[in-house]
Amino acid sequence: MRTFTFDPPAPVGIPVVGQEAFFPARRVYCVGRNYAEHAREMGFTGREPPFFFLKPVDAIVVVPNGETGTLPYPPLTHNLHHEIELVVAIGKGGKNIAAADAMGHVFGYAVGLDMTRRDLQLAQRDLGRPWDIGKGFDHSAPIGPITPGAQVPGIETAPIWVNVNGQVRQKSSVASLIWNLAEVIEHISAAWELQPGDLIMSGTPEGVGPVVASDLMIGGVEGLGELRVKVA
Template identity: 65%
Template sequence: MSFVLTPPATTSVPVVGTKDRFPVHRIYCVGRNYEEHAKEMGFTGREPPFFFLKPADAIVAVEAGSIGAMPYPSLTQNLHHEIELVVAIGQGGKNIKAADAQQHIFGYAVGLDMTRRDLQGEMKKQGRPWCIGKAFDHSAPIGPITPATQAGDLANAEIHLQVNGQERQRSRISKLIWNIGETIEHLSAAWELQPGDLIYTGTPEGVAAVVAGDTLSGEVTGLEPLSIKIT
């Protein structure tokens, strides 16, 4: 087979404890999945989950012990950080029950859902899709993936983010409105999940702006930390 253009390289993420890499298929993100963040954004209650996507090549894969680099994006004056637990799907499926979700998970990582908040807000006001605020280049930094068997008790893990050494976000994974199993159940009812899919599970309260020169350091208990510098 020949192609009229050179096919793009496969986007991939390092895997803890191996030289192998996890190939990325799709990136799904869950909106407003912590109660306090939902309130922060003007919403309350346990509304049905909703999802948006980022392109696979929005990934900024950061090696263990390294500080990645994310260029400050164009068109925005209000770039926000959103620290998240990321679920890596190893076995695909459709209409997966929450009770069976664990067998579909390859592992977990720390991720950032970077957001051009001013552009997102303007699109919301106009009732238009807000892909421009979420699905831009380099908008999905992620640390190495820890296999599920090595990840420990994530249900009770802490999640937190520092910017230039100052804490911005802190919560616990147990405070997810829709837990990991429930999220996979809802998501797989709408799309057939595939090996290589990543799910950014939502961010806690404390989202705020960053500027060029800032260093972001995020952690989830039991996983490899993630550090990036905005350039």
């Protein structure tokens, strides 16, 4: 029997709507600038080739239905931004998956927030350096329960939004993705072999902005319920 020098961390389990079993998260892939209007507000235009970054799986903050998650305001930043996202949960692995076959690899969907230390991200971007310090910090990926795909037909055109303290910040539709969900899976699986348990944060619409301590973010994707997160 294999032993370890110390106890390995427990797997991150995300609740599944209507099931007792939890979804075991493996990797968190994120798609950059995948809504045209958000790309413009970040200083870019056009349908550029998709690009990706990853968050550590232990950056996930699991927020069960009906509860409010807590997000500690992270160190080193003075400009913490919300980015609401549709999260795709992979249930069947594969590599070089064709877009025509991609949706057969999806287990379900969730609402997520790609929290960003914007000042640190932009500073690294301007220097041509990786974004990890701006994107992959502790607690940077609050995610709600996963709804099996069969229960949310029409997710590809669902409204997506986030409010902060009752004020609308981001409001769009999944239909406005530059690269749709099937295309995203095709591109990611060409670079990495997807495995069951992988999560894909599919991109955020325009309207990203700062939050501070005590702010309450309530976001959602139609058919998936709401994600409530308060900044501590």
